[in-house]
Amino acid sequence: MTTISVGMLGCGTVGSGVLTLLNRGDNQISESLGVHFNIKKIAVKHPDKKRGLNITKDLSFTGEIENVINDPSIQIVIEVMGTLDQAYKAIQQAITNGKSVITANKELIALKGPQLTKLAHDYHVDLYYEASVAGGIPILRVLNESLITDQITGLTGIVNGTSNFVLSAMKTDHSSYEESLKQAQSLGYAEANPIKDIEGIDAAYKLSILSQLAFGHSINLKQLKRKGIEGVTSNDINGAEVLGLTIKPAVIARQKDHELFTLVGPVAVYKQNPLANVNGVENSVLVTSTALGTTSYSGPGAGSEPTANSVMSDLLAVTKHILLEQIGTSFNKTTDDIGESSLMNLPLTYFLTLNSFTGDEAKISPENYEFLKQVVKVNHAYFCVTKLLTKEQKNELTSALANGVTEVHFYPILK
Numbered sequence: 001m002t003t004i005s006v007g008m009l010g011c012g013t014v015g016s017g018v019l020t021l022l023n024r025g026d027n028q029i030s031e032s033l034g035v036h037f038n039i040k041k042i043a044v045k046h047p048d049k050k051r052g053l054n055i056t057k058d059l060s061f062t063g064e065i066e067n068v069i070n071d072p073s074i075q076i077v078i079e080v081m082g083t084l085d086q087a088y089k090a091i092q093q094a095i096t097n098g099k100s101v102i103t104a105n106k107e108l109i110a111l112k113g114p115q116l117t118k119l120a121h122d123y124h125v126d127l128y129y130e131a132s133v134a135g136g137i138p139i140l141r142v143l144n145e146s147l148i149t150d151q152i153t154g155l156t157g158i159v160n161g162t163s164n165f166v167l168s169a170m171k172t173d174h175s176s177y178e179e180s181l182k183q184a185q186s187l188g189y190a191e192a193n194p195i196k197d198i199e200g201i202d203a204a205y206k207l208s209i210l211s212q213l214a215f216g217h218s219i220n221l222k223q224l225k226r227k228g229i230e231g232v233t234s235n236d237i238n239g240a241e242v243l244g245l246t247i248k249p250a251v252i253a254r255q256k257d258h259e260l261f262t263l264v265g266p267v268a269v270y271k272q273n274p275l276a277n278v279n280g281v282e283n284s285v286l287v288t289s290t291a292l293g294t295t296s297y298s299g300p301g302a303g304s305e306p307t308a309n310s311v312m313s314d315l316l317a318v319t320k321h322i323l324l325e326q327i328g329t330s331f332n333k334t335t336d337d338i339g340e341s342s343l344m345n346l347p348l349t350y351f352l353t354l355n356s357f358t359g360d361e362a363k364i365s366p367e368n369y370e371f372l373k374q375v376v377k378v379n380h381a382y383f384c385v386t387k388l389l390t391k392e393q394k395n396e397l398t399s400a401l402a403n404g405v406t407e408v409h410f411y412p413i414l415k
């Protein structure tokens, strides 16, 4: 039996899930791989906190990250604490100390992934981050292994469990936005700062990581236009339903020639779109590629054990490399020169909700507004579907409506 010493940074929602799965899978791992994992040290912020872990083994907690990353007996470091600068420094140090690293930290990988990949390559250690996108769905392995020889032309997905949970609860249970978000937080789905979930920041990080693997291109997050779900109202959700649509928090990247068209924000989807039925904390990624056409990958996008399962699959991948002396691989592709543009620059159809009338609301009809295709009135709100509009036509419609309506919400419609 080979013993591999592992150090962990963090023992919250994901970290405790990793310990549970390690404990549960101990015998199976020993039997199939002949390996026993020794969790040597766990660095946390509050080492004396009572954790209620359902684990028989003695665990050694420390308040010092250095005690983990500088321990010469530790071969693999699992980073599940979050943060950007601290995690970056810790992982750099762990790698230069010759340790392979597994992380669930999407912010870090989206912003510093290429640098860490290069460092891991230079130091001949592994760097894996399956848990950083779509929680329990093994989407990075699919992109990096199963589709490695295919040409990916587009990605469309729901990759933030918290946002999807909130919009689903507002639609199905008629819960308020605030209640649903609190529930997502108590279930361990939300980020330490939930603004990252609801403002689309977390989804943008994940789109950037997906894009690194699918297109070899790191999205410029400073220039990326993104929207969150904070502006989505119950009125919008109910109005969409009247027209057979559902509002979903989406990410999109479509490659056309040398341009990547991106979107991060709420969209409206018809019932036949597979994303319409992805509810609660579920995530889904639809990948369009030349050989396969469109394939879909769905599952729990956040939460303790689903995310820990992705960490475990990375842990076993690194372990196999250690056993076979093949250490020194990562999820990565070389970056090339692709331009970026907003998907909103392409012609799209939109779902709109109109409220708070200051003019003659009876005028809202396809007869009076040439760009509107369908209009339904419910009490004092109007719900509309537009024709296919260029960006200029959309702006024209917005200005025309500005005369009589003080609140207009636009959602791109995905077929």
Ligand SMILES: NC(=O)C1=CN([C@@H]2O[C@H](COP(=O)(O)OP(=O)(O)OC[C@H]3O[C@@H](n4cnc5c(N)ncnc54)[C@H](OP(=O)(O)O)[C@@H]3O)[C@@H](O)[C@H]2O)C=CC1
Pocket (backbone or CB within 6 Å): 009, 010, 011, 012, 013, 014, 015, 043, 044, 045, 046, 047, 049, 063, 065, 079, 080, 081, 082, 083, 086, 104, 105, 106, 131, 132, 135, 188, 189, 190, 191, 192, 301, 302, 303, 304, 307
């Ligand atoms: N929750 C989820 O569903 C998912 C989370 N992720 C990512 O996984 C990572 C962890 O998330 P999650 O488990 O939810 O977070 P939690 O807030 O539940 O846990 C964070 C853990 O890290 C420890 N920690 C925080 N800061 C420090 C520090 N400066 N030094 C040492 N330890 C520290 C905390 O210590 P203490 O316990 O003492 O406070 C805690 O144990 C994040 O990067 C997150 O984005 C990825 C996919 C899904």
Ligand SMILES: N[C@@H](CC=O)C(=O)O
Pocket (backbone or CB within 6 Å): 132, 133, 134, 135, 159, 160, 161, 162, 163, 189, 190, 191, 197, 202, 301, 302, 303
């Ligand atoms: N906060 C994230 C956690 C997983 O990445 C989410 O809600 O998706």
